[in-house]
Amino acid sequence: MAKIVPTIIAAALCALVLRSAVNTTFVAPQLPVAQTVHQACRPVGGSAVAPAFGAAPAIISAKPARPGVAAHFTVKLQTPDGEQSFECPDDVYILDQAEEEGIELPYSCRAGSCSSCAGKVIDGSIDQSDQAFLDEDQTGSGFCLTCVTYATSDVTIKTHCEDDL
Numbered sequence: 001m002a003k004i005v006p007t008i009i010a011a012a013l014c015a016l017v018l019r020s021a022v023n024t025t026f027v028a029p030q031l032p033v034a035q036t037v038h039q040a041c042r043p044v045g046g047s048a049v050a051p052a053f054g055a056a057p058a059i060i061s062a063k064p065a066r067p068g069v070a071a072h073f074t075v076k077l078q079t080p081d082g083e084q085s086f087e088c089p090d091d092v093y094i095l096d097q098a099e100e101e102g103i104e105l106p107y108s109c110r111a112g113s114c115s116s117c118a119g120k121v122i123d124g125s126i127d128q129s130d131q132a133f134l135d136e137d138q139t140g141s142g143f144c145l146t147c148v149t150y151a152t153s154d155v156t157i158k159t160h161c162e163d164d165l
Contacts, residue, residue, distance in 0.1 A: 124155030
């Protein structure tokens with residue numbers, strides 16, 4: 001009997017602690033650093049919600065929820081077979097993504113040191129800092145090498161432009 005009474009008391013105390021933890025929910029403060037998109041959030045449980053520093057409404061942040069995750073842009077290619085569009089991450093070369101989409105484009109070196117994959121930017125912006133073939137006049141006229149070109153906005157590119165260089 002001497003061993004049973006302390007066990008019963010301990011069990012009762014544990015039940016009280018667990019019951020009070022279920023009935024009260026604490027909300028962490030929403031500091032500007034911690035604000036993200038959380039619409040239609042509901043308290044986790046219990047009927048009493050005790051905000052730690054006062055409740056703040058959900059904030060829709062203009063910043064990406066996960067920094068370091070690539071943005072996606074719409075790339076439109078004007079090819080001899082017609083216009084084709086696809087979504088391209090900002091960290092993938094346009095030629096590589098076009099091939100993933102089943103679009104056949106001309107290429108040779110895949111290193112930006114020839115002109116087989118040359119195209120001309122009609123609209124939008126690109127980053128082709130990895131290329132080593134085109135001169136400033138050609139890049140200034142909108143020419144690019146799709147094998148080493150990243151989209152930095154929605155972009156339209158006329159392909160098959162090697163003969164126009």
